[in-house]
Amino acid sequence: MSITIKEVEHVANLARLELSDAEKEQFAGQLNAILKYAEKLNQLNTDGIEPTSHVLPLANVMREDVVKPSWPIEKVLLNAPEEEDGQFKVPAVLE
């Protein structure tokens, strides 16, 4: 299998990345090499093997449904690239 420039563009779009033509070329080559290497996993028969997503049994941490004080708005917005009226500002979502 070989990754085409078109596929690189598609994946970049999914990943919300903008790539230059040179980057597309470079990533196509490197991803091909890495995925070709990853194909060695197909040497193993994994029929019936449970996937491990996590080594520990995980349980969601739930808290009591009680109102608690939160951080002050000015602290939350401290690193905001742009803010207005105590809110993060972004370009209009609806035209």
Place this chain on the structure above:
Amino acid sequence: MSVFDLRLAELHNRLQNKQLSVAELVEHSIKRISDTDDKIGAFLALNEEGARKEAQSLDAQLAAGGERGLLFGVPAGIKDNIVTEGLRTTCGSKFLGNHDPIYDAAVVTKLRAAQSVTIGKLNMDEFAMGGSNENSAYHPVRNPWDLERVPGGSSGGSAAAVAAGQVYFTLGSDTGGSIRQPAAYCGVVGFKPTYGLVSRFGLVAFASSLDQIGPITKNVEDSAYVLQAIAGHDGRDTTSANVEIPDYLSALTGDVKGLRIGVPKEYLGQGIDPQVKERVLEALKVFEAMGAVWEEVSLPHTEYAVATYYLLASSEASSNLARFDGVRYGVRADNPANLIDLYRRSRSEGFGPEVKRRIMLGTYALSSGYYDAYYKKAQQVRTLIKQDFDQAFEKFDLIIGPTAPTPAFKLGEQVGDPLTMYLNDICTIPVSLAGVPAISIPCGTADGLPVGLQIIGKPFDESTVLKAAHAFESQTGFHDLRPALS
């Protein structure tokens, strides 16, 4: 000899007897950084003013006869992917070049409670992605043993700072070997605890099912002290294990008689530098002389670990790094046409090539049509790799091998070849996938460069790992070797 060469117990004695003050320790650290860091590049941010204030307060507390914390007065450095309130945290990325966190990571709170003094934040591969510390967006870190060589990654700054005597200890994070491999390259002690033992709250996530914080120190006893201070359950981290924390220091008995050690043949096979292999075999003789027994074992799925790791870690990274969108913090592109344009350009301007490469790989592996072929397959192979360890630990108390296949390589040598770079982690990655604890300790040199011995334990059996590492250290003294850094 530097005061930072003293063991913690001795340092505390001197503080108690007023032969030394915390202020002096902090000044020593600041001076050493100022004298050496233009060559090494371990630090990204310094907390001089805060550290001096903290030192004054601790000295006053000692004079007033107050209680001393476990790490009282000890100057520490923290990897720059662990958030520190008010102290810039960039993850080695341009994306977070202006980011001042509004809270402390759980481990930082614990270090404060243990009364250590934070000197600054340590350089790293961007978002912890890399094995050489050449992927920092700011500047590479250089190995104190040879400035033309890499310190290892991604906690290269954390390992180099300890090796260069800039701080007493540091915290690093390990996803595929990022504490152990730089510790091996820099001739220091790096401990990746069992996954879940140390809270990940406040660690900027790279691959959530693998990331783990751990100490980098000059000797095993100090590693036990720091681990004692940072281990423990945290309700703010869903992956934090609720287990009882033993007294790690009491494990340091020096007695390894009857300990059963398995040595994976796959860790001493092809691709392992002959001198590295020789140092490991010599180390096994030391264990033998102390009454431990060892024999060869097979971890048959080792050769699949690197491919498994890069698919899983990149997939998790592509998901975790979706939060860097230019909305709430970090880089924001100028004059975006719309919201998607804002995301796309902010991310493209903020992330470096290795981060983009892994996001692309992870997005591809998780995308429609490829999920089963890559992601699910890798998770199944992860099960097989974990089973290798489970089976080996039915027979053995510990598994021992090299930490890295070679000593530190030269800067720039592998930078254009990601696959070769990834293969440097062949001995550390399987351990990360299985989630078991492992320490890297110095076991001699090869052509004047440090070689690391990796001691791997059963889940949550940090005590046996520390016991064996400490016994080896006290028999050999390799941990006392220092780079000839002026």
